[in-house]
Structure formats: C-alpha cells, structure tokens
Amino acid sequence: MPKAARRPKNLMWGLAHDVRDCLQEALTRARFPAGEFNLALQMILSRNPYARTVLFRSFGAPQSGIPVLHVRATAFEEATGPFEEADRPAANDDLDASPDEEPAPLLGHICEQATCYVNCVFLRPMELAPALVDQPSNMHKLAVLLYRLASPEHFWALVRAERSKERYALQDCEPSFSPVAGRLDDQIKQQGERSTARSHTARKRYGAIWLTAAQCGTQMPEEMGFFDVLEAAPLPLRQPLGDAVLEVLNDVLETLNKRYSLLRSCGLDPDDWHHRHTLEVDAKLRDHVKTRTGEGGCRGYSLSVSALRDLKRLRETAQALQRTGEVSGPHAVHAAFEQAFARLLGTGKAFAGFKTFQGFASMAFAREMMNLNTVAWNDTEGYEEPAALSEEEDAVMSEQLADLLDDEPFAREELAVKYVLLEAGINGRPVHRERGDQGVFADRTLARLVAASPVLAALSQDELREALQLKVAAFRDKAVRILQTNRRVAS
Amino acid sequence: MSNHVDEGHKRQALLAELVRRIDSIEWSPPVTLGDAERLLRRLPARGEAESLIDWNNRVLRSRRLPRPTARIIPFRLPAAVRVRVMGTVVARAAAEVEGAEPKLPTELTHDCFRLTYQAEGGRIQVFLEVLGPELLNLVVGTVVHVTGPDGRDQVLQTVRLDAQGEARFDLDDRPEVRTWLQNVTVYLL
Numbered sequence: 074m075p076k077a078a079r080r081p082k083n084l085m086w087g088l089a090h091d092v093r094d095c096l097q098e099a100l101t102r103a104r105f106p107a108g109e110f111n112l113a114l115q116m117i118l119s120r121n122p123y124a125r126t127v128l129f130r131s132f133g134a135p136q137s138g139i140p141v142l143h144v145r146a147t148a149f150e151e152a153t154g155p156f157e158e159a160d161r162p163a164a165n166d167d168l169d170a171s172p173d174e175e176p177a178p179l180l181g182h183i184c185e186q187a188t189c190y191v192n193c194v195f196l197r198p199m200e201l202a203p204a205l206v207d208q209p210s211n212m213h214k215l216a217v218l219l220y221r222l223a224s225p226e227h228f229w230a231l232v233r234a235e236r237s238k239e240r241y242a243l244q245d246c247e248p249s250f251s252p253v254a255g256r257l258d259d260q261i262k263q264q265g266e267r268s269t270a271r272s273h274t275a276r277k278r279y280g281a282i283w284l285t286a287a288q289c290g291t292q293m294p295e296e297m298g299f300f301d302v303l304e305a306a307p308l309p310l311r312q313p314l315g316d317a318v319l320e321v322l323n324d325v326l327e328t329l330n331k332r333y334s335l336l337r338s339c340g341l342d343p344d345d346w347h348h349r350h351t352l353e354v355d356a357k358l359r360d361h362v363k364t365r366t367g368e369g370g371c372r373g374y375s376l377s378v379s380a381l382r383d384l385k386r387l388r389e390t391a392q393a394l395q396r397t398g399e400v401s402g403p404h405a406v407h408a409a410f411e412q413a414f415a416r417l418l419g420t421g422k423a424f425a426g427f428k429t430f431q432g433f434a435s436m437a438f439a440r441e442m443m444n445l446n447t448v449a450w451n452d453t454e455g456y457e458e459p460a461a462l463s464e465e466e467d468a469v470m471s472e473q474l475a476d477l478l479d480d481e482p483f484a485r486e487e488l489a490v491k492y493v494l495l496e497a498g499i500n501g502r503p504v505h506r507e508r509g510d511q512g513v514f515a516d517r518t519l520a521r522l523v524a525a526s527p528v529l530a531a532l533s534q535d536e537l538r539e540a541l542q543l544k545v546a547a548f549r550d551k552a553v554r555i556l557q558t559n560r561r562v563a564s
Numbered sequence: 565m566s567n568h569v570d571e572g573h574k575r576q577a578l579l580a581e582l583v584r585r586i587d588s589i590e591w592s593p594p595v596t597l598g599d600a601e602r603l604l605r606r607l608p609a610r611g612e613a614e615s616l617i618d619w620n621n622r623v624l625r626s627r628r629l630p631r632p633t634a635r636i637i638p639f640r641l642p643a644a645v646r647v648r649v650m651g652t653v654v655a656r657a658a659a660e661v662e663g664a665e666p667k668l669p670t671e672l673t674h675d676c677f678r679l680t681y682q683a684e685g686g687r688i689q690v691f692l693e694v695l696g697p698e699l700l701n702l703v704v705g706t707v708v709h710v711t712g713p714d715g716r717d718q719v720l721q722t723v724r725l726d727a728q729g730e731a732r733f734d735l736d737d738r739p740e741v742r743t744w745l746q747n748v749t750v751y752l753l
Contacts, residue, residue: 091594098597106597111616112607113600115624120595122588181595181603188624192617300616435696470581477578498586507594542591549586552579559576 084122085330089323090508091117093314096303096322100219100310105303114195118187193343194329198264198296202328206275209234209282211324213293216284216302218318223249223307231286234293238280241290249307254291256305257284261294272296299325335381339388340442347376347438376438383425387413388442406443410434474499489522489529490544498545504538514538679710679748687734688741690721692750694729704729709751712744720744 095117099110118124199212209217213234223229228247243254272295283290294301336343376384390413394400400408411430418424427433434440475495483491496502496513506512513519514534523529523537532540610619676699680691692710694700706725710733712718720741723731735741 095595095597106601107616108610108619109597109600109604111620112604113595113597115620116595116600116603120592121590180606181599183624185625188620192620196615196617196620431697435699437695440695473578474582474585477575477582494586497589498582501585501588503594504589504591505593538591545586545589549583552583552586556576556579556583559572559579 085326086323087508088117088123089319089326092326093319093322094508097314100222100303100306100308100314103309105306105308107300107304110303111191111196111300112183114191115183115187116181118190119182119184124184124187189344190333193346194326194333195299197329197346198294198298198301199325199329200269200296201272201275203271206271207236207279209236209293210297211321211328212297212299212302213282215318215321215325216293216297216305218321219302219306219310219314220253220284222310222312222314222318224311228286229307232284233286234282234284236275236279236281237283237285239283241283241285241288243289243291246286246289250286250289250291253284253305253307257291257293260297260301260305261292264294264296269296299329332378332381335378335385338385339381339438341438342441345438380425383417384442387417387425390417407434410439410443471499487526487544489519489526490541490548492516492519492522493541493545494548677750679745681745683737686737688737688745689734690732690745692723692725692731692733694725700729711749711751713747713749715749718744720748 092114095110095113099106099113199210201210217232217234220232221229226247228250243251246254276295282293282295284293332346332348333343336347341347387410391406391409394412395405395409400412411434414424414427414430414433422428425433434443478491478494478499481491493504493513496516496519497504503510503512504514506515529537529540608623610616614622676696677692677694680693682689682691690710692708694703703725704727707722708725708731709719710721710723712720720735721733723733725731735745
C-alpha cells in the first residue's frame with residue numbers, strides 16, 4: 074500500500090519549501106551571501122519538476138532545445154543539448170579533455186529559463202496590490218517574520234511593519250536595529266524615482282511604511298524586492314524558519330509569479346515584461362494615432378494583470394476554435410484569434426482594452442502571440458497550466474495510478490523499482506532527504522526489497538541509485554510507447 | 565461499446581499522468597548553498613557596482629542573442645516645427661564597458677517601428693520597418709528623419725518609407741555612429 078500522498082500543494086508550494094531550506098542556510102551567516110543565493114535559486118529552478126513544467130515552458134520548443142549552462146570543475150561552457158543530458162558527461166562537454174581523460178566533475182547546470190525567471194521574478198521589487206495600498210505588502214510581512222527570528226530577545230519579537238503618518242526615531246533602540254535601519258535607508262535612496270505612482274499616492278494618503286519595535290522605528294521601501302528583504306536582515310538569524318515563514322514565503326512567490334505565469338500562458342516571453350518600467354508611452358504619438366484610428370494604436374503598451382488574464386482567455390478560445398476545426402486554412406491562426414476576439418468582445422465596448430481586433434493585432438505583443446502559435450499551435454498540452462488537484466482528488470488519482478501499476482507484471486527482482494515508482498513517482502516523495510522527508514532511499518521497505526534482489530544488493534548506494542534510475546526510465550519509455558500506439562490506433 | 569471507449573480513454577489519461585509524474589522525479593540531491601559556492605568560484609566575479617541582474621545576464625546568458633528590448637524616452641516636441649516624432653529608442657547598454665568600442669545592437673524595436681542593424685565591410689546596413697497595419701496606413705510613402713541622440717540637429721539619414729512601410733540605408737561604421745545608433749529617434753515629416 075502506498076503511504077499517504079505527500080505531493081506538494083502545487084508547484085509554488087514545493088518551490089517555497091526548497092527556497093526556505095536554502096534560505097535557512099543563508100540567513101544563519103553573518104552576512105547574506107547574495108551571489109551564492111542567487112545562483113542556488115537558479116540551480117533549484119533548473120531541477121525537476123520546475124524545469125519541466127509550467128515555469129519554463131519554452132514556447133513549444135522541444136525540451137531538448139532549452140539551453141543549459143554546464144559548469145565543470147575545469148571550465149564552463151554553454152550547450153544546447155538535451156536537458157536530461159546535463160547530468161551525465163557528454164562527449165563534447167569538455168573540449169579541452171583528451172578522449173581517454175575522465176571529464177571533470179560536473180559542478181552544476183543552469184537552465185537558461187531559470188536565469189530569466191530569477192531576473193524577472195526574484196530580482197524585481199514587489200508592487201503594492203491596488204486594493205491593499207493602505208497596508209504593507211506580503212514582502213514587508215515576510216521581512217517582519219524573518220527579522221523576528223534575529224534573536225529570542227524581547228526587542229526583536231516586537232518588530233512589526235505598519236503604515237503610519239507618525240514619525241519614529243532611532244533613539245534608544247537595540248544596537249542591532251541601527252544597521253538594519255541603515256540598509257533599509259540605502260534601499261529607499263536607491264529606489265528613489267523608480268517607485269510607482271501608486272506607492273507615491275499611498276504614501277501621501279496613508280503615510281510611509283515603518284518597521285517598528287518598542288518605541289523606535291525606521292522607514293521601509295514601499296516596493297521591496299525579495300533580495301532587499303534578505304540583504305537588510307539582522308543576521309545571523311538565531312531561530313529556524315518555521316511554518317509561518319513558509320506560508321508567507323509561499324504567498325510572496327505566488328504574487329511574484331503571477332505576471333510571469335500569465336505572460337507564459339499568453340505565449341509571450343517573460344524576458345519582455347510588458348510593463349511600464351521597461352516601456353514608457355510616447356504620449357504624443359499615441360494621441361496622434363488615437364485621433365486617426367480611435368484606438369490606443371501604436372504605443373508602448375503596458376499590460377496589466379487583468380489585461381493579461383483577458384489575453385489568456387483569448388488565446389484559449391482561439392486554440393479551441395482551431396482544435397475543433399472551426400477555422401482552417403493558411404491564415405487559420407489569425408482567423409482563430411479574430412473570431413475569438415469577436416466572440417469575447419460580444420456586445421461589450423472593449424476587450425483587453427481594445428475596441429477592435431485590428432487595434433489588438435497592430436500591437437507587437439499581439440503579433441508575438443500569433444506568430445508563436447503558428448510555430449507551436451499543435452503543442453496544446455505544453456501551454457496549459459496543469460489543473461491543481463485538491464488533496465482529496467490527488468489521493469484518488471494516486472490510488473488509480475497505483476492500481477495501474479499493480480496491473481503491470483513486475484519480476485520479483487524488480488519490486489524495488491515498483492516501490493520507487495510508487496513513492497517517488499506517484500506519491501511525489503523526494504528521492505533524497507528533502508522538505509522534511511527522509512527520502513525514498515532511506516525507507517526500510519526499499520532496503521528490504523533491495524536486499525532480496527541478488528543483483529541490486531551487490532551495488533553501492535550510488536550504483537543503486539543509477540540502476541534504479543535506469544530501470545524507471547525504461548519503464549517510462551515503455552509507457553510512452555503504449556501511449557503512442559494507443560493514439561495511433563485511436564486516430 | 566461506449567463504456568469500452570471511456571475505459572480506454574481513462575486508462576490512456578492515467579498512463580499520461582503516470583509518465584508526467586515519473587518525469588517529475590528529481591534524482592539528483594537537493595541544492596545546497598555549498599553547491600552554489602563551488603559553482604560561483606568557477607564563474608567570473610561580480611563587479612563592485614554590478615547588480616545581480618546584470619551579472620546574471622553577462623555571465624549566464626552572455627552567449628544569447630540580445631533581445632530587442634528598448635526603453636522609450638518621453639518625447640519633448642520642439643516648438644514651431646512641422647515634424648512629428650514617431651518614437652525614440654534607446655538600447656539597453658548595461659553591458660557596455662566604459663572605454664571599449666561601442667557594441668552595435670542587433671536591432672531596436674518598440675511598438676511603432678523596428679530598426680535592424682548589420683555591420684558589413686566598413687558600413688552599417690540599417691533596415692527600418694513600421695510595425696502594425698494601422699500605422700502603416702498612416703505613414704506609407706512618407707519621408708522620415710532618422711536622427712541620433714541630439715534629435716533633429718543630428719539627422720543621420722532622410723528616407724522615404726515604401727509601400728511596405730520599410731526603408732534601407734547604410735552608414736559609415738565608426739564608433740560614434742555606433743553610439744548614435746543606440747539612441748535613435750525617427751521623425752515623421
């Protein structure tokens with residue numbers, strides 16, 4: 074019987090776990106290792122399941138097309154070989170090495186999209202939510218939770234973030250508070266003009282955001298980035314990052330990820346953030362085109378989150394139209410979008426901010442959406458967000474998958490493979506110690522099954538992992554072959 | 565019959581889900597800060613004033629072709645002139661090193677037009693194209709000034725847009741021209 078399903082709530086929850094584990098290590102140092110943590114984030118994001126699923130879909134390009142930076146002990150180089158090849162030394166990995174020479178050990182690999190993700194998501198300041206401008210953001214809440222762990226002493230336990238028109242001073246505060254205040258002050262100065270009009274208005278109306286403790290306090294930047302919070306922290310933290318931190322970290326990641334995932338869902342490359350920070354409007358030209366066409370027309374268009382949601386619907390509707398064969402021909406993608414736009418516009422005045430399809434189609438991002446579709450229109454699975462299963466649904470699904478596995482004949486010596494498939498594959502448990510789990514390889518059941526197999530029992534731990542990985546891969550290939558055969562028969 | 569078909573579909577969906585879950589198994593050990601430290605030691609160091617984003621782009625994405633990202637500077641229309649600005653594009657030159665020869669961007673674009681550059685035989689081939697059918701209808705056949713950072717005082721070329729809203733011209737490949745081409749304004753006459 075499989076153990077109770079321990080699959081993470083969703084992808085971001087798993088990411089929050091992994092980030093917290095790494096953060097735990099980073100925040101117990103005297104100085105925050107920003108460079109190392111930045112790289113560690115990219116290494117985490119380059120692993121499964123993040124590299125293979127929604128975060129890094131590469132516009133329908135085959136997985137093997139994702140550029141990967143391999144870093145070996147001797148040198149580093151970029152390769153565009155299959156992603157799964159990154160783990161094992163390939164013949165061309167070390168150009169300097171002679172054919173007989175063992176390749177230098179692989180220090181790590183970084184998927185290019187992981188770098189893009191860290192740049193777009195982790196290294197951008199978090200904007201204030203329109204409906205919650207009167208209060209600190211989730212990022213400020215995360216800062217407070219972390220700073221409270223600086224010391225078990227009374228002072229840090231009282232720390233909190235609030236908007237206030239009252240001014241606080243740094244007199245009589247804990248000595249360890251002054252450096253934090255200094256770093257936050259530097260961040261405010263650096264942010265300067267970059268903060269948005271929304272935060273200027275909020276600050277004017279509700280006062281600045283203050284980090285206060287006892288009677289003293291210091292201002293915090295309105296729009297804090299993840300690294301801003303960490304770099305200003307009173308290090309080293311003396312207490313572990315508990316579940317409360319994990320919950321808020323998850324909220325932060327969900328918020329930061331929102332625009333990224335919507336851009337992806339629209340088929341747009343998040344490298345271009347389509348945001349006012351990267352593209353400002355040429356007001357004169359916009360007015361000129363507007364008077365001639367009645368549309369926003371040619372302008373540096375800043376896509377709001379709600380506009381992106383509309384565009385996602387547009388894309389889904391257009392995809393459905395083409396999938397059902399309602400539109401066809403050489404310009405099917407354009408026609409599908411046009412029909413989908415008309416359908417979603419209905420009797421309304423505008424859809425996603427556009428009154429006409431022509432207005433939408435004249436935008437650079439619209440052309441990007443439609444052009445990419447022509448390349449990878451059939452790869453519908455690659456575009457859709459995997460539906461999030463509730464815990465109950467996931468348990469039912471896991472049971473059904475376990476039954477499916479039971480139908481497969483496994484030889485006696487392959488029961489260990491079946492166990493790994495069940496626990497690591499179906500139940501989503503980590504293979505190694507991770508996220509509070511000892512890992513499947515530490516399970517006594519697996520040890521017993523391995524001991525019962527003369528072939529597996531003779532292997533070292535590394536050899537055993539490799540052997541089981543190969544056997545699981547062989548099983549996967551068999552399943553894929555069955556899937557393909559069934560699809561051919563059905564069609 | 566239909567039950568049989570449903571069963572087949574269900575089994576097929578389960579099999580696909582099983583493959584997806586197997587693909588999600590992470591076989592390598594979890595990342596630690598130590599792993600990142602070892603990796604970082606092998607990579608070029610970050611400059612003192614260099615941001616993490618700039619370092620990521622320089623070191624980890626350096627071989628990637630630059631994306632056509634550009635920032636539009638708000639335009640101040642000179643008084644009493646008959647020209648109208650189409651847009652100003654500035655290349656993101658964060659990776660430029662002071663003193664080094666200016667790097668020619670591959671292309672500059674915003675929602676109105678795109679400029680594509682190619683250096684060849686001591687000349688820089690410039691290809692200007694208008695983006696979007698609506699704007700095309702407005703500007704087809706018109707004459708535009710392509711200017712450097714100093715605006716109309718620094719006209720690099722005056723060209724007529726053809727029926728496709730495109731124009732080609734070439735310039736001397738000199739360091740100052742390369743610098744100007746990172747900050748181009750297109751005026752519609």
